[in-house]
Amino acid sequence: MFEMKVDNPCENGKVRIVLSGEIDISTASEFKTRLYELIGDGTKDIELICDRLSYIDSTGLGILVGALKRVKNHQNNVYIYRLRDNIRKLFRITGLDKVFILEEAV
Amino acid sequence: MNGNFDEIIIKLPKKAEYVGFIRLTVSGLVSKIGFDIDTVEDIKVVVSEICTRIVSSDCDSNEYYDVKFKLFTDGFRAFFKVPNCLADNLFEGDSGEFAKAIISSLTDEFSITCDDDCIITIGKNLGDSVNG
Numbered sequence: 001m002f003e004m005k006v007d008n009p010c011e012n013g014k015v016r017i018v019l020s021g022e023i024d025i026s027t028a029s030e031f032k033t034r035l036y037e038l039i040g041d042g043t044k045d046i047e048l049i050c051d052r053l054s055y056i057d058s059t060g061l062g063i064l065v066g067a068l069k070r071v072k073n074h075q076n077n078v079y080i081y082r083l084r085d086n087i088r089k090l091f092r093i094t095g096l097d098k099v100f101i102l103e104e105a106v
Numbered sequence: 107m108n109g110n111f112d113e114i115i116i117k118l119p120k121k122a123e124y125v126g127f128i129r130l131t132v133s134g135l136v137s138k139i140g141f142d143i144d145t146v147e148d149i150k151v152v153v154s155e156i157c158t159r160i161v162s163s164d165c166d167s168n169e170y171y172d173v174k175f176k177l178f179t180d181g182f183r184a185f186f187k188v189p190n191c192l193a194d195n196l197f198e199g200d201s202g203e204f205a206k207a208i209i210s211s212l213t214d215e216f217s218i219t220c221d222d223d224c225i226i227t228i229g230k231n232l233g234d235s236v237n238g
Contacts, residue, residue, distance in 0.1 A: 024126075024158065025125055025158045025162060057154060057205075058159075058208060061204045062200040065200050086151075093208050094203075094204045094208065096204075
């Protein structure tokens with residue numbers, strides 16, 4: 001079960017997306033399509049709210065990196081909020097905790 | 107890991123919908139050995155990563171791969187046999203590198219041997235990861 005909801009309007013001009021469920025090989029395609037649609041040409045910062053995201057695999061992490069590259073082309077960034085411990089562990093193992101901006105409070 | 111072991115062999119279709127099945131299966135198997143809950147979760151992640159790489163790879167048109175679990179009293183090993191494959195096909199791109207990092211970090215043993223077939227081997231010792 002995977003859900004992705006846009007939290008509009010985001011007052012600070014960023015695109016805020018609430019993720020929940022699992023991002024794995026079964027749901028990665030939907031996640032990628034919808035995320036890249038929302039990012040568009042990358043002219044806005046992206047906020048991902050993840051406290052209800054229970055799992056993400058390497059495919060999902062690869063999609064996030066692709067999204068980051070898009071927004072970085074326009075000097076924007078991807079902010080990731082409230083990661084669960086099991087997912088934070090995967091970010092640490094892969095070194096992505098140094099690549100993304102990970103925050104607790106929105 | 108030495109001594110007697112139980113062996114479980116599963117032939118799986120290369121389809122995404124069976125990755126969840128194998129995650130649940132390995133969870134039940136390694137819980138039986140006595141791993142604590144955090145380690146069981148780690149093993150589920152590792153097995154899921156390997157199966158995901160196999161299913162999403164473009165290794166020939168073979169529609170199945172084999173998974174063999176060996177359950178010891180002090181740990182477990184798993185062997186994933188993918189016909190007609192190369193390691194580069196299995197772990198390509200950013201996602202492949204992330205998968206390798208995750209698998210290496212969460213297991214005590216991880217190797218890939220490719221000849222005509224690719225055999226991915228992982229192992230985890232019970233060590234201090236004992237439930238209770």
